[in-house]
Amino acid sequence: MRLGIIGSGFGVQGHLAAALRMPSLDFVAVADSGSGRARKKLPELVQYVESWEQLPGLNLDLISVATPPVEQRSIVLALMQRSVNVLCEKPFGSGFDDARSMEQAAAFANKLGVVAFQYRYEKGLQELRDSYQNGKIGGVRSISCSWLTNGRRDPSSLWSWRNDKDQGGGVIGAFLSHIVDLLQWITGQNVSSVEFANTEILYPNRPLFDGTLVPVTAEDRVETRLILGAGIPADCEVSNCHTHSIGMQLIIRGEKGNLVYTHSPPFCPEDQFVHFQPKDGEEQTLFDGANDGRPPGDTRIASLQELYGDIRTRTVGGEAPDLPTFKTGLVVRAVLAAIAEAAVQERNVSV
Template identity: 25%
Template sequence: MTNINISRKLRIAIAGLGFGKKIHLEALKESDYLIPTTIYHYKKEKGPSLEKETGLNFYHDWGKLVKSKDIDGIIIATSPESRFKLAKEALENNKHLLLEKPVALTSEEIEELQRISLINNLSVCVDFEYRAVPLFLQTKKIIDENILGKIYLIKLDWLMGSRSDPKRAWNWYSLREKGGGVIGALGTHAFDMLNWFFGESIKVSGKISTSINERSLSNSSKILEVTSEDICIANLEITNYDSALIPCQVSLSSISKNGRGFSLEVYGSEGSLFLSSENQKDYVHGFNLKFSNKEDKTYNLPADPLYNFEKTWSDGRIAPVKRIHNLWAESINNQTPVIPGLSEGLTSQRVCEAIRRSSESGISIKI
């Protein structure tokens, strides 16, 4: 239950015409605490059509947008390369932020955003929306209540086919230096949920690779190199809140045609837990949770009704994003820290960077 002292809805701007317009804007339209007022894109010529389509004010000048007294907070859902610069300027002008992940390209950039937000007493939420999905919350409850006993092994596979077609056009996702790749797309979520469920990753070894090395520009015969990874295999040592070390294996892929989707397996002394979904386009529809006890009896587990959404959409991504919006609004209005925030974003980013270093060096990396 969200506990918000509200005198008026907070006025929100959106930067990003992909996930920002498709998901964040739709969630904002249903919010009791936030109201969308502004949409941003750096191309001025997009203004008339965007204003007509969304009914929002349009800005193409970021400097003017962040200085506007008619905006309380900004959702930044642009490509990763630009997020740090946009977020830094917004924080310097006292705007609360909700950031997509990866939050920035380096942990040093995230630390800089932390510093500015703390100085200016601003709320910065990170859209780790799996923390808001009912069956993920149910999984967290089971783990926290020690129903599995001592955890022996964690295995997380996330095998997607979004980029399995070699004819898919080259774009920013194809460049590692622009924040593209499966680690940024899936790994940031995966390492956040592992930290949330089980504890801190203290040592990693990993291997990343690029299976499809070239792609053509859209509507062009020009072929460009792909530098971002589409496969990541990692072994993690996780220390839980009892200081026990738990081995964890993670496999991430964006080129697994007809892949199994998301699968989390947790094996403990008192039972095993299986959270999975083959639905590759939705955060909610298609997930199921199973528990196997010491007698090897397996049960399907529904989510506690407390965790269910008041409303779901045909696109299930909107409901958990709306729930994250509520956490952000609560933080702003009550002047309290927000989780998930920059601290969680930084923890996830450090694991991502350690895996890259391990892949390059061939050795395990302590975090």
């Protein structure tokens, strides 16, 4: 499978790193959205092209779009017109209308559209899902999920598009989009409503390189309660400006006990666990990432490799039931829109 990548941030740090580990991928070239920043980050022998518009002419089977959300729609629509399969980074455009346009374009072109919800391929989360679906805890009563890091806690951290709501910045798109996808994938139920949502900008201004302060318009923290289809409440809290970097925790509470997933910094395989806390008896370890067998380092890279593997399977006519398609992304985008509305209107919002 011949692959091209658009994006100088996670496109290089994540997607390129994953692709270079995969002999089954014929990696071809990297472009960016016109800034030229990708060229400076590429290892030797990796081809850079001046414009992403050149990539479709390289006879590629797949192009990964890892640009800021505000740029994703125009790029994806252009690629679909050139009849190219696309992997688009979350949150899948800057809003629901963007997502709908991209999903419709993929359907019209009859091409594969995938959203990079690679956490589905984390071994610990797969164990959590299997345990849940096999009835380990019986009927579910409630779910809670937190994802708390401090990567942007320093007020001197430079302003970027991630601090600009109009460009698709904020932790709702960056982090909560993954949580929404995971909740729906694990339980097999879509979010039906948002009971409440609170957002917070913890640092109202951030500096540019020259020290000029720029207003922050995208949220640093969000807290929300989602209601899954069967009436199950899921309380979520996300921040990248927390006092401590705690990581991700997902707890599913059931009639027979609790399933607890944790992944703590620096987010390597050995930092990931799944435990079962029975109503009666001692806690059991269902998954210990130290025994995962995956390469050391950031587990997102190995998960992206698994995602690319499923894309390759689909492009040759095979089955890949966990693959998060553009339809998946559209459903998640509808939930994110309801969360944003609930935060502004301060009321329950149906999805």
